[in-house]
Structures are given as C-alpha cells and as structure tokens.
Amino acid sequence: MHPTKRSLMSLAVASACSLAAWSAHAQAGAAADPNANSTASAPAEAPTVGPVNGGDQIPEVKVTATRYSTSLLRTPLAVSAFSQDQLTRKGATSLKDLTGEIPNVVIDSTGLDSAVQITIRGITSTNFTETGDPAVGFHVDGMYSPRPQGAQALMFDVDQVEVLRGPQGTLFGRNSTGGSINVISAKPDFSGNYGRANVDIGNYRKKQISVVQNIAVNDQLALRGTFMKVKRDGYANQMRDLSEANAPALGWIPNGKPDVDQRFNAVIGKDKFYTNQDQWAARLSALYKVNADLTLKAAYEHFQDNGAGGADFRDCDATAGTRYACAPGTGKWDLLINVPGQVDMQIRTLRTGLSWTINPTTTFDYTFQVADQKRAEITDDDKGMQHAAPFQINGAYPNSATGNWGTWPLKDVFHRTLDSRYLSTVHEAQLKQTLGPLQYVAGLFWMHERNRIDYEMTETIQKPFGDVGSVLYHQPNRQVDAKALFAQGDWKFAPTWTGTLGARYSKDSKEDKGGKVYGANWIGNAAYYNGLYSQGTPGTPGFHVHDGTDLTPAMGGSVDAYRLYGPATSNDHKETWNKVTWRVGLQKQFTANQMAYASVSTGYKAGGFADKTDSCNYHLCADGKPGVVTFLPYGPETVTNYELGYKGKFLNNTLSLSATAFFMKYKDMQLTGTYFINQIIPDAGLPCPADQPKCDVYEAWRTINVGKVDIPGLELEWDWRPWHGARFGGGFAYINTDVHDFREFSDDYQCDVRTELGLPACPPAYNGPDKALIGRRLYNIDGNHLPNTPKFQVNLNFSQEFTLPNGYRITPYVKVNWRDKAYFDLRNSDFANIGRYQKAYAIGDVSARLDAPSDKWYAELYVRNVADSHAALNRDSVFGGFMKAHYVEPRMFGVRVGAEY
Numbered sequence: 001m002h003p004t005k006r007s008l009m010s011l012a013v014a015s016a017c018s019l020a021a022w023s024a025h026a027q028a029g030a031a032a033d034p035n036a037n038s039t040a041s042a043p044a045e046a047p048t049v050g051p052v053n054g055g056d057q058i059p060e061v062k063v064t065a066t067r068y069s070t071s072l073l074r075t076p077l078a079v080s081a082f083s084q085d086q087l088t089r090k091g092a093t094s095l096k097d098l099t100g101e102i103p104n105v106v107i108d109s110t111g112l113d114s115a116v117q118i119t120i121r122g123i124t125s126t127n128f129t130e131t132g133d134p135a136v137g138f139h140v141d142g143m144y145s146p147r148p149q150g151a152q153a154l155m156f157d158v159d160q161v162e163v164l165r166g167p168q169g170t171l172f173g174r175n176s177t178g179g180s181i182n183v184i185s186a187k188p189d190f191s192g193n194y195g196r197a198n199v200d201i202g203n204y205r206k207k208q209i210s211v212v213q214n215i216a217v218n219d220q221l222a223l224r225g226t227f228m229k230v231k232r233d234g235y236a237n238q239m240r241d242l243s244e245a246n247a248p249a250l251g252w253i254p255n256g257k258p259d260v261d262q263r264f265n266a267v268i269g270k271d272k273f274y275t276n277q278d279q280w281a282a283r284l285s286a287l288y289k290v291n292a293d294l295t296l297k298a299a300y301e302h303f304q305d306n307g308a309g310g311a312d313f314r315d316c317d318a319t320a321g322t323r324y325a326c327a328p329g330t331g332k333w334d335l336l337i338n339v340p341g342q343v344d345m346q347i348r349t350l351r352t353g354l355s356w357t358i359n360p361t362t363t364f365d366y367t368f369q370v371a372d373q374k375r376a377e378i379t380d381d382d383k384g385m386q387h388a389a390p391f392q393i394n395g396a397y398p399n400s401a402t403g404n405w406g407t408w409p410l411k412d413v414f415h416r417t418l419d420s421r422y423l424s425t426v427h428e429a430q431l432k433q434t435l436g437p438l439q440y441v442a443g444l445f446w447m448h449e450r451n452r453i454d455y456e457m458t459e460t461i462q463k464p465f466g467d468v469g470s471v472l473y474h475q476p477n478r479q480v481d482a483k484a485l486f487a488q489g490d491w492k493f494a495p496t497w498t499g500t501l502g503a504r505y506s507k508d509s510k511e512d513k514g515g516k517v518y519g520a521n522w523i524g525n526a527a528y529y530n531g532l533y534s535q536g537t538p539g540t541p542g543f544h545v546h547d548g549t550d551l552t553p554a555m556g557g558s559v560d561a562y563r564l565y566g567p568a569t570s571n572d573h574k575e576t577w578n579k580v581t582w583r584v585g586l587q588k589q590f591t592a593n594q595m596a597y598a599s600v601s602t603g604y605k606a607g608g609f610a611d612k613t614d615s616c617n618y619h620l621c622a623d624g625k626p627g628v629v630t631f632l633p634y635g636p637e638t639v640t641n642y643e644l645g646y647k648g649k650f651l652n653n654t655l656s657l658s659a660t661a662f663f664m665k666y667k668d669m670q671l672t673g674t675y676f677i678n679q680i681i682p683d684a685g686l687p688c689p690a691d692q693p694k695c696d697v698y699e700a701w702r703t704i705n706v707g708k709v710d711i712p713g714l715e716l717e718w719d720w721r722p723w724h725g726a727r728f729g730g731g732f733a734y735i736n737t738d739v740h741d742f743r744e745f746s747d748d749y750q751c752d753v754r755t756e757l758g759l760p761a762c763p764p765a766y767n768g769p770d771k772a773l774i775g776r777r778l779y780n781i782d783g784n785h786l787p788n789t790p791k792f793q794v795n796l797n798f799s800q801e802f803t804l805p806n807g808y809r810i811t812p813y814v815k816v817n818w819r820d821k822a823y824f825d826l827r828n829s830d831f832a833n834i835g836r837y838q839k840a841y842a843i844g845d846v847s848a849r850l851d852a853p854s855d856k857w858y859a860e861l862y863v864r865n866v867a868d869s870h871a872a873l874n875r876d877s878v879f880g881g882f883m884k885a886h887y888v889e890p891r892m893f894g895v896r897v898g899a900e901y
Contacts, residue, residue, distance in 0.1 A: 076597035100817035103715035103733035122786035123178035137176035144173030167603025169581030170502035188222035202894025234273030241338035274311035308341030315883035324881035336384025378416035440489035466545030500585035508606035515571030518562030527564035594648030622679035664711035679775035707742030725801035747779035790820035807853030
C-alpha cells in the first residue's frame with residue numbers, strides 16, 4: 001500500500017475511534033453532569049460552576065474565524081488564538097515570535113525584502129517580491145494585507161491574534177492555500193479613561209516601551225492611542241570586510257588596497273549591525289456611535305523599521321574536516337561585511353468602516369483600507385563567506401575570451417531596493433442575517449494594488465575579466481487586482497446538527513505597465529563604471545581589475561547610469577485568472593461543551609509571470625532554432641482539504657481540548673528559485689569547459705508549477721488547569737507531506753562538491769527525445785517531504801500562580817518547543833557536510849512574574865532560548881561547499897515592568 005494512503009487510513013481509523021470514544025464519554029457525561037443540557041434543542045453555553053477538584057475554570061475564548069463572533073470550542077475550524085497577555089509572556093512583538101507555538105505552523109524572517117515567511121501545513125510562498133502573493137493570508141482587523149512585509153509589523157495593543165490552518169477559500173480576503181492570520185487590534189471602549197505602560201530591558205542593550213491610553217470622550221465617542229518602540233543591538237559579531245586577494249602565482253599580487261567594494265563600508269556601531277532591532281509603531285483609533293443601530297470606526301497606524309535586516313552565518317559545524325571549513329577561531333556569529341545592512345521601511349495604514357444593525361436579525365458591515373508601504377534597503381549577499389581561499393582559483397590570470405573562465409578568489413555581491421512603493425486599497429462589504437435555523441454571511445471583496453520598485457542586483461567582481469555585472473529592474477507601475485463574491489451559510493437542520501455550505505468566486509489579474517530591465521552580466525561591458533574608470537583591454541599590457549576603492553557612488557544605482565548598457569527590455573504584459581472555491585461542512589453538538597465536525601474545503605492562489613526574456617537567452621536553442629519571446633508565466637496553485645475535528649471542555653471545565661485530523665491534496669505548487677528554462681548552443685558552438693558544465697543550460701530566477709503533494713496530518717491543542725493557580729498548555733502536530741508527479745525535478749545541487757567529498761553524484765544530464773526534459777539532471781523525489789515541515793512538533797508550557805501576603809502573586813512559567821528533523825529543499829538533501837536539513841531540537845523559555853494587588857503593576861524576569869540552542873531555520877550551500885544558515889536567535893534575557901493607571 002502507498003505510504004500516504006496507509007497514513008491516511010491510519011488517521012481515519014484513529015479519528016473514528018477517538019470520535020466514538022469521546023461521543024460515548026460525552027453521552028455518559030451528559031447523564032451524570034448536572035450542567036449538561038437535557039433538552040432536544042441546541043445546547044447553550046454551560047454555566048460557570050465551582051470546580052470540584054480545586055482547579056480553575058477555563059475562560060471562554062471568542063474568535064471571528066467564521067466572520068461571526070463564536071466560541072473557539074464551537075467553531076468548526078482549526079484555529080488557534082492568542083491574547084495580548086499571552087503574546088507579552090511569550091515576548092512576541094512580531095509574527096515570527098510565534099514560530100513553534102502553533103501546531104504545523106512555522107514562521108521565519110526571510111532576510112529578503114524585509115518579508116516574513118509563513119508555512120502552514122507545509123504550504124508557503126517563496127516569492128516575496130512585487131510579483132508574488134502570500135500562500136498564507138495576513139489580515140489586520142479582518143482586512144487583507146497584500147504584502148508579506150506587513151506581517152513584520154509589531155503586534156502591539158491587540159485583543160487577539162487568530163491563526164487559521166488550512167485553505168481559506170470562502171470568507172477571508174483573497175483566497176489562500178495555506179491558511180490565514182488575523183491580528184485583531186484593541187478597540188476604543190466607553191468604560192472610562194484608563195491606560196497602561198510597559199518597559200522591557202534586556203541583553204544586547206534591548207530597550208522596549210509601549211504605552212496605551214483609552215479616552216471615553218462621551219457616550220458616543222471613544223478614542224484609543226497606543227505607541228511602541230524597540231531598539232536592540234545586533235547579536236552578530238560584525239567586522240569590516242577589507243579583503244584583498246593574495247595569490248601571486250596566479251596573478252593576484254597584493255597592492256595594499258581592498259579588492260571588495262568599499263563604497264558603503266563605513267564604521268558603524270553594534271546598534272547598526274545585522275540582526276539588530278530598530279522599530280516603532282503607533283496607532284490612533286476612534287469609535288463613534290451615531291445611534292443605537294449605526295457605529296462608525298476608524299484607525300490610523302504607522303510602522304517604521306530602521307533596522308539592518310537579518311543575516312545568514314557560516315555553518316562551521318557542517319563543513320568541519322573539509323577544505324571549506326571555517327578558519328580557526330571563527331565564532332558562530334561572525335560576519336565579514338563591506339555592505340552594512342540598511343532598511344528604511346514605512347507602512348502607513350488607514351482603516352475605516354461602519355456597522356449597521358438593520359433589524360434584530362440583519363446587519364450590514366462595510367470596511368475600507370488604504371495601505372501605503374515605502375521601502376529602501378541594501379544587503380550584503382556574500383557576507384565575506386568566500387574570502388579565505390586562493391585555492392579556489394582554478395584558471396589562469398588573465399583569462400582569455402575562449403579559455404577557462406576560472407573561479408575568482410573573492411565573491412562580492414549585494415542587492416538593494418533603491419526605492420519602492422506599494423499602494424493598496426481594500427473594500428469589503430458583508431451582509432449577515434439570521435432566518436430561523438439559517439444563518440449566513442454574504443459579501444463583496446475588492447483589492448487593488450499599484451506597485452513601483454527600482455531594484456538593483458550587483459556582482460562587483462565578475463569572472464572572467466573582473467568587470468561589474470549588474471541589473472536594474474525598473475518597474476514603475478505593476479498592478480494587482482482581485483475581486484470576489486462570496487457567501488457562506490450555517491443551517492441548523494436538527495436540534496444538535498448544523499450544516500455549512502459556502503462558495504467564493506475570485507477573479508485576479510496582474511499587469512506590468514512600462515516595466516524595464518536595464519543592464520546584464522555582459523563580458524567586458526564597462527557600462528557600470530559610467531565612464532569613471534577603465535580597466536583596459538584584457539590580455540594586453542596595462543589591464544587592471546578595479547580595486548574596491550576604484551568604485552564610486554556615481555556608478556550604477558540609477559536609471560540614467562544603466563541606460564549606458566543599451567536599450568532596456570520592455571516588460572508590458574497582463575495575465576488574468578478566475579476560480580470558484582467552496583466549503584462544505586457538518587457539525588454535531590454532543591453536549592453544551594463538546595462538538596465534532598467534518599468539512600471539505602478548497603483554496604487557490606493566483607498565478608503570475610516574470611520579466612520578458614528570450615526562451616533561449618538570445619542564443620540558438622539546442623534544436624538549432626532561435627528562441628521565442630516569453631514572460632515565463634505560471635499558473636495558480638490549488639488545494640483541497642478534508643478535515644475532521646473534535647473540541648470540548650472536560651473535567652468540570654478545567655480542561656479544553658481540540659483535535660484535528662486532515663488530509664490535503666495540493667496541486668501545481670508554486671516554487672520560486674533558479675530553474676531550468678531551455679538548453680542552448682553556447683557561443684561559437686564550443687563545448688562547455690570542464691569548470692562550466694552548464695554553459696549550454698539557460699536557467700533563471702523564476703516561479704514554476706510543480707507536481708502534486710499529499711498532506712496527511714493530526715493536530716492537538718489543550719489547556720488544563722489541574723489545580724488552583726496551575727496551568728498546563730500545549731500542542732502536538734504530526735504531518736507527513738508526500739511529493740509526487742514531479743518528473744521534471746533536476747538535481748543540480750553542488751555536483752562538483754559532491755564528487756569532491758565522495759557524496760552521491762548528480763544524475764547525468766538528460767539528452768533524450770522528450771524536449772521538455774533536455775538538459776535536466778532528472779531525479780525522482782516521489783515520497784519526499786516539503787521544505788521546512790518537520791514530521792512531529794510538540795510544545796508544552798506550565799505555570800503556577802502562588803498567592804503571597806497582602807494580595808501579591810508570583811507566577812513561575814516554563815515553556816519547551818520541540819521540533820523534529822526538517823529539510824530545507826525538495827531534494828531532501830541528507831548529505832554529510834553540505835546537507836540542507838536541521839536535526840531535531842528543542843527551545844526552552846523560563847520566566848517569573850510578580851503581580852501587585854488589583855493588578856496595578858507587574859514585574860517579570862524572563863529568559864528565552866535558555867540553552868542557547870544553535871538550530872537552523874534554513875541551511876544552504878553557497879559559493880561551492882561553503883555552508884550558511886539562518887539560525888534561531890541566541891539566548892535573550894531581561895526584565896519587563898508594566899503598570900495600569
């Protein structure tokens with residue numbers, strides 16, 4: 001039997017047994033429990049009663065996952081919810097701080113375009129540019145945020161954060177294939193004038209402050225203002241890169257000048273190092289009651305990020321014992337930088353809306369959002385990781401036009417967003433109505449985004465002749481438009497049974513107007529120098545590769561400078577997609593506190609396209625024919641989710657438990673990276689030299705649709721109050737992603753290094769009759785796992801409140817998150833030295849909090865990552881066999897103090 005089918009059958013049997021057992025327990029409990037509803041009507045919420053075992057009652061949690069406010073334990077969806085108090089205790093200021101806290105959810109900062117990558121049940125997005133869409137929808141107060149950078153914003157003064165797992169193809173924003181996250185901000189209220197303030201002081205000179213003030217102006221108008229700021233030094237040990245090649249026998253004779261670019265290499269402090277924090281945010285919101293039936297709301301929010309960005313580091317443990325090993329004394333956080341990171345990202349958002357109670361059974365809601373994101377950024381891509389090695393040079397100096405290209409002794413690459421702006425508007429109208437046993441919500445959604453960006457990628461030492469290779473993507477008007485019509489109804493067709501039916505019609509379009517690409521990695525093209533430097537002619541007396549001090553700010557970096565490369569490539573293009581997605585569900589309420597549900601739901605993510613190119617990169621194709629114009633389009637990805645769930649409160653309302661079993665069919669997955677386009681005939685028809693085995697392969701950064709994936713899984717979450725003051729919470733996740741039908745997969749990963757280290761070799765390049773496979777190193781990945789998706793996850797937390805004299809309380813807290821082995825590529829590269837995986841690991845946090853009587857103030861000591869775990873969130877081999885990784889943050893500790901007034 002196929003392993004996926006076996007897993008599915010096992011899950012189905014286990015789920016059926018669990019349902020039967022819980023149902024029998026529920027029926028027995030209903031007979032014995034005086035709080036159980038004995039009538040035939042749909043059960044009401046159980047009244048609060050004193051616990052018989054001394055434990056505390058589990059408070060009711062409301063969520064908006066169905067667009068109605070419903071009890072978390074009566075919501076037929078896989079959803080997790082976190083309050084502001086829980087976020088503060090976890091030290092969470094952005095979404096990435098919740099990784100490991102939610103079953104089958106991984107959240108990580110990518111280091112690319114200041115974005116956050118969210119993976120839910122193995123589904124994620126790998127394109128964070130203006131051309132991509134997130135696989136997990138991000139929302140604030142129910143309003144869709146189209147840019148993944150929005151999820152970076154500080155989570156401050158919130159009522160709740162809700163994380164929905166599985167496709168959201170009916171009710172939330174644009175369609176999403178992985179899930180949805182909704183950050184619900186705290187609203188003004190009419191209870192009076194009050195406020196609170198919090199200060200957090202930690203290691204690496206962390207300083208964080210947040211202030212909240214609520215003002216009840218009168219019975220009709222309430223205001224709320226909040227502000228947060230956080231600064232922290234980078235934990236990277238950042239050193240200035242002044243590297244100079246030293247290989248006289250090969251023509252690299254030191255002259256006392258750095259060979260790497262020095263234009264940006266200023267002396268900076270630790271507060272400007274990579275991995276620092278420098279952000280602030282503010283929000284002003286208003287609530288106005290026009291009358292008893294009509295309420296208006298508005299909020300303006302400003303977020304500013306002036307940090308340096310995240311960083312990858314040398315993976316010294318992986319390469320130990322090879323010629324790619326780190327130099328003796330290299331620290332795990334060492335960076336060699338000649339381009340300090342700089343981020344200037346501003347997100348300004350205005351949200352408005354109205355809520356109109358037409359009659360006791362009918363309401364109408366309209367919300368409008370305009371978000372304006374501006375960003376400039378520069379990042380050192382190589383971070384000095386290939387500067388140790390004259391042995392890397394394998395060609396003569398200077399190279400000849402037809403000879404060995406060689407490998408240069410220094411790698412010096414950076415990218416920068418010179419300027420960008422993402423301006424989006426979102427409209428959503430909802431009609432909610434209750435007609436006897438039928439309750440429904442229907443609505444219209446329209447999101448329009450206009451983006452512009454000037455984005456530069458530069459390699460300042462380019463083989464074979466050392467000139468600069470650079471490209472400027474000038475995109476003045478890229479537009480995304482998404483419209484949808486949706487409806488979902490719940491029908492209580494029997495006293496304890498509810499059926500759900502929902503559908504959504506989505507129409508998406510993307511258009512590039514006036515987009516141009518300037519420059520290229522042309523051999524011997526001196527355009528980048530803008531007439532300010534000349535190397536001379538390769539192979540003649542006086543030829544000299546530029547030093548790092550020869551480059552000036554007047555070179556590159558603007559459209560005017562790049563026009564010297566010649567005519568730009570025009571990118572005018574448009575694509576449109578449409579899709580109907582739906583949800584069908586059935587819910588059974590066993591008792592007032594226990595329910596089960598089954599559902600089938602679908603989701604989709606729109607397709608897209610890349611920049612205009614020639615299908616054979618302006619060469620002859622392998623069949624001797626010229627290439628054709630292409631925008632490298634890719635289609636939508638889709639997912640169908642089959643789900644069984646059980647939720648309930650037990651042990652006299654001191655234990656809450658949610659269990660979800662699911663099976664997802666994921667098709668046409670969108671993958672972004674460097675992928676094969678065509679096989680070509682090289683210049684002059686010469687065979688590829690030994691050091692350039694892929695010179696007849698045209699590949700580029702693009703998005704492709706690939707294969708199918710079966711995703712079975714199980715998720716458990718619980719909250720137990722076993723005795724007075726104690727709280728034991730946690731979650732368990734199992735997932736077994738299974739990739740198949742990806743026959744085009746090409747295993748090109750570090751072929752030369754694998755041969756050198758005696759690892760399994762890359763397959764030979766295909767040269768058979770199937771033209772779609774020509775040039776690819778075909779490798780069967782059937783049965784492999786999706787990246788960044790550990791098979792098992794466990795998170796546990798425990799706290800115990802102790803009452804002290806005079807009404808003070810002290811609460812120790814401990815948390816452990818354990819994550820199974822995970823791969824970071826579809827190849828599931830389990831190689832020694834250059835493997836792209838992270839073995840199983842655990843992260844632990846501890847804290848102790850003192851609360852004053854009547855909760856007027858509190859003080860808390862905390863330590864995050866107690867054991868200082870050095871686990872990787874991604875890992876890759878670069879510049880040959882050199883390994884780099886993005887790691888979890890090191891041990892962080894400090895004290896928080898807060899007061900209410």
